[in-house]
Structure formats: structure tokens, C-alpha cells
Amino acid sequence: MVVNAEHKSGFVSVIGRPNVGKSTLINSLVGQKVVIMSDKPQTTRNKIMCVLTLDDAQILFIDTPGIHKPKHKLGEYMLKAAENTLREVEVIFFVVDATEEFGGGEKYILELLASVKTPVILVVNKIDKIEKTKLLPIIEKYSALYNFAGVVPISAIEHTNLDNLVLEVKKYLEPGPQYYPEDMVTDQPERLVITELIREKVLHSTRDEVPHSIAVDIEEILTRPNDTVYVRAVIYVERESQKGIVIGAKGQLLKDIGRLARIDIENLLGSKIFLDLWVKVKKDWRNKEGSLRGFGYD
Known part of the structure; x- marks a missing residue:
């Protein structure tokens, strides 16, 4: 396959605690409802790949189950599904909820990321729900704990700053082919x-x-x-x-x-x-x- 040197492609794993807005973010990025959304934690159970096709790139987002302490075999499966993506992709989105305090869930995810060499972009979601003066302290808190490849504050539900998030991803993608047709938004049957x-x-x-x-x-x-x-x-x-x-x-x-x-x-x-x-x-x-x-x- 001949690859256009100007065209980039690659995989992005979207991780975070349950209910931080990962599925809403992916649906907003691909412009269509592909993964289900709910205000109930642990809504996503499988890894689901969604496709964003641009003129100069094709970005393959993997929506993962929210990372949490499992309470049953299904929970163990969901945790393994999320963790397995960390070394299979070119970029990782660590999505956090701007309205929630830093806690044990975020600490656990940062510990997982400590052994990963993949570039990690901190995505601070739900900025539409906080005062602007509260955003910088949130970013400083996380940045003091991990060397992120980039930090992008967004509102997934209002599509705020998503263009800048895509530009940030492209920095870390290698030249590659368009894997899927333009009208395909998911690999799921x-x-x-x-x-x-x-x-x-x-x-x-x-x-x-x-x-x-x-x-x-x-x-x-x-x-x-x-x-x-x-x-x-x-x-x-x-x-x-x-x-x-x-x-x-x-x-x-x-x-x-x-x-x-x-x-x-x-x-x-x-x-x-x-x-x-x-x-x-x-x-x-x-x-x-x-x-x-x-x-x-x-």
C-alpha cells in the first residue's frame, strides 16, 4: 500500500474514571452517536472503536470501560479491557471531570500510566460547568503529578475546543493510510x-x-x-x-x-x-x- 506522506493515521485510547464523559466526547468527535451515553457509572462495557476521517488524517478512537475497582467478574473484564489498550495505541486521552475532586480513581490511573511510554494528553472535560478561575488550578494539580504530552480543556457536550484536541492528536500520529471508508464511523457489527x-x-x-x-x-x-x-x-x-x-x-x-x-x-x-x-x-x-x-x- 502506498501511503501519502502528508496523510496520518493512528489509534487513540480514551480512558478515565466512570462517568467523566468519554463516550460523549467520542460521539462529538466523530459527529454521530455511536457509543451509548448515560449518567449511570460504568455504562461502557466493551472496547468500541470509532472512526474520524479527515482530509489529512484518519483517527481511530477506542472508547473503553471506566477504570474502577471491580466487584464481580464482569467488572474484572471491563478493567482488563481498558488497561489492555494502553500499549496498543499511538496516543492516550486521560479524560477527567472538571467538576469532580481528584481522588483515588485518578491516582490509580496515573499509576497505570507511569509504566506507559505512549504520549498521554490530559483532557479536562465539562469546563462549561465550572468557573473559569477554577480551571488553571485543576490543570496544575494534574501536571504536577504526570508529564503530559499535552493538556486540552474541553466541553464534549458543547463541542468546545474539540478542534484543538484533534490538532493536538495529529502531532503524535505517523504517516499512515486511511484504514476505513469515509462513511464508516465504527468497526462494531x-x-x-x-x-x-x-x-x-x-x-x-x-x-x-x-x-x-x-x-x-x-x-x-x-x-x-x-x-x-x-x-x-x-x-x-x-x-x-x-x-x-x-x-x-x-x-x-x-x-x-x-x-x-x-x-x-x-x-x-x-x-x-x-x-x-x-x-x-x-x-x-x-x-x-x-x-x-x-x-x-x-
């Missing part, structure tokens, strides 16, 4: 993205005791003669009481979840969707190797 979109709606719609117990499995996707795509999906929970919460009174909550998910899936596929949702119990699935593999966490 449609089935997995649909699964995640459904799970996002459950996260938004249920109470605190349910979200982390949720898994979604797509049992069937087929195109009917009228060009409507039929999708049958099962939402798994760990307890009978959680099943009742997800279904809701007279099935109303499940209907709302299906309606909201269908809108996003139709935007993704560009087709009319018939979404057939079911809820089943799979006890303690987060601690069972077989269940984790079955849901794609391997």
Missing part, C-alpha cells in the same frame, strides 16, 4: 450497536438497583417483505424483582424502552424497525464465565 442502544434506554428508564444487572441479547434480525426490519431482543436481569421493574405497570416501561430504542435503531439502519422486546431472568450472570461469554464479554 450492527447487531452489537443495536444491543447497546437498547441497553442505553434501559439505563435511562430504570432505577439505580437495575442498570448494572442488565444485559441484552439479539435473538433474531430479519427483513420482512415490506422492508421492515424485525428485531427480537431479550433484556436479561438477575432477579425476578428487577424483571418487574423493567416491564413496569401494565408493561408501560418496556413499551417506552422499545419506542425510544426503535428511534435510534431506525436512525442507525435507515429502515423501519419492528422491535420485539422480552425480559428474562438469568441469575447472577455477571459472575458466571459462561454467561459473560454468551453476552460477548470474553
Whole structure:
């Protein structure tokens, strides 16, 4: 393959504590909703690659699960998935929340980065939520603890300073080819993205005791003669009481979840969707190797 010396490409791992805005940042950078978002911690469970194609570069962002102390086998998988990316990329984004105090989570991530030679850019997110005078002390705090390749304050949700963040990344990319077509924004199969979109709606719609117990499995996707795509999906929970919460009174909550998910899936596929949702119990699935593999966490 002949590579244009002016064209750059490379991988960027996006890491940070849960709920600092990593997924929102990546969606904003690629200009499309690819990875799911929620105000619930530990929303992202898999490594998901998203593609930003520019005239002079193609940047491949890897969204990782929030780094946290694991409480079950699923948590261990998520932590390993995040840590494994640190030596596989050209650049690392360490995303921090400007509204949160420096704590044990940030300290642990800096300890992980101490053994990494990859350039690390500190991305201070949610600057729209703090007074301007508070930004410099935050940057000084982190910069005193680690020799960052760059520091970029941003607001992912308001798209503030994202152009400068992309320019900062380009400094550390080598000349390379365009790996993926211009219209491709993720390497994930449609089935997995649909699964995640459904799970996002459950996260938004249920109470605190349910979200982390949720898994979604797509049992069937087929195109009917009228060009409507039929999708049958099962939402798994760990307890009978959680099943009742997800279904809701007279099935109303499940209907709302299906309606909201269908809108996003139709935007993704560009087709009319018939979404057939079911809820089943799979006890303690987060601690069972077989269940984790079955849901794609391997």
C-alpha cells in the first residue's frame, strides 16, 4: 500500500474514571452517536472503536470501560479491557471531570500510566460547568503529578475546543493510510450497536438497583417483505424483582424502552424497525464465565 506522506493515521485510547464523559466526547468527535451515553457509572462495557476521517488524517478512537475497582467478574473484564489498550495505541486521552475532586480513581490511573511510554494528553472535560478561575488550578494539580504530552480543556457536550484536541492528536500520529471508508464511523457489527442502544434506554428508564444487572441479547434480525426490519431482543436481569421493574405497570416501561430504542435503531439502519422486546431472568450472570461469554464479554 502506498501511503501519502502528508496523510496520518493512528489509534487513540480514551480512558478515565466512570462517568467523566468519554463516550460523549467520542460521539462529538466523530459527529454521530455511536457509543451509548448515560449518567449511570460504568455504562461502557466493551472496547468500541470509532472512526474520524479527515482530509489529512484518519483517527481511530477506542472508547473503553471506566477504570474502577471491580466487584464481580464482569467488572474484572471491563478493567482488563481498558488497561489492555494502553500499549496498543499511538496516543492516550486521560479524560477527567472538571467538576469532580481528584481522588483515588485518578491516582490509580496515573499509576497505570507511569509504566506507559505512549504520549498521554490530559483532557479536562465539562469546563462549561465550572468557573473559569477554577480551571488553571485543576490543570496544575494534574501536571504536577504526570508529564503530559499535552493538556486540552474541553466541553464534549458543547463541542468546545474539540478542534484543538484533534490538532493536538495529529502531532503524535505517523504517516499512515486511511484504514476505513469515509462513511464508516465504527468497526462494531450492527447487531452489537443495536444491543447497546437498547441497553442505553434501559439505563435511562430504570432505577439505580437495575442498570448494572442488565444485559441484552439479539435473538433474531430479519427483513420482512415490506422492508421492515424485525428485531427480537431479550433484556436479561438477575432477579425476578428487577424483571418487574423493567416491564413496569401494565408493561408501560418496556413499551417506552422499545419506542425510544426503535428511534435510534431506525436512525442507525435507515429502515423501519419492528422491535420485539422480552425480559428474562438469568441469575447472577455477571459472575458466571459462561454467561459473560454468551453476552460477548470474553
